[in-house]
Every structure is written in C-alpha cells, then in structure tokens.
Amino acid sequence: MSELPLIRIEIQEMKHTITSHLNTYHKQVSEAVEKEIETAIEEYDFVGEVQKIVHNVMTSKIDNYFKYGAGNKLISEVIGKTLEDSLHNIFGAKEKI
Numbered sequence: 001m002s003e004l005p006l007i008r009i010e011i012q013e014m015k016h017t018i019t020s021h022l023n024t025y026h027k028q029v030s031e032a033v034e035k036e037i038e039t040a041i042e043e044y045d046f047v048g049e050v051q052k053i054v055h056n057v058m059t060s061k062i063d064n065y066f067k068y069g070a071g072n073k074l075i076s077e078v079i080g081k082t083l084e085d086s087l088h089n090i091f092g093a094k095e096k097i
Contacts, residue, residue: 065071 066075
C-alpha cells in the first residue's frame with residue numbers, strides 16, 4: 001500500500017511537467033501570433049487599399065451613370081440630335097429620331 005502514494009506523486013509530477021510545457025508553448029505561440037499581427041499591420045498598404053476601393057467605386061458609379069443614369073440620357077439625346085441633323089442635311093428629312 002505504500003507504493004500507491006509514490007505512483008500518485010509521479011503522475012502529479014508528470015501532470016505538472018506537461019502543464020508547464022503547455023504553458024510555455026502557449027506563451028511562445030501567443031507571442032509569435034502577436035508579433036505577426038503587428039508586422040502585418042505595419043506592412044499593410046492601407047493607402048493603396050483605399051485607393052483601389054475608391055477607384056473601383058468611382059469606376060462603378062461612372063459606368064452606371066453612363067449606362068443607366070442621366071449620362072445615358074444625355075448621350076442618347078446628343079446622338080439623336082446629331083443623327084437627326086445629319087439625315088436632314090443628307091436627305092432633307094424632318095422626322096425626329
């Protein structure tokens with residue numbers, strides 16, 4: 001019966017050793033992750049990213065303006081007027097297009 005406490009002490013010692021190693025490993029991993037996050041933030045091109053976003057939004061807005069908005073209407077009116085004038089000059093037509 002005297003051997004049971006000895007086994008218990010060895011198991012507790014192993015548990016302590018494993019826990020200690022895991023805590024050390026956890027600390028190392030946490031420090032490495034924190035360092036990588038800091039480096040990523042320092043190296044990230046925020047200005048470039050904002051410029052890309054602004055460019056994409058502006059391109060989309062301009063595209064929509066000329067495809068579906070007032071720009072489309074204006075272009076259609078100018079083309080219609082130009083075509084109308086050209087046809088009138090060529091054929092003497094007075095029809096609206």
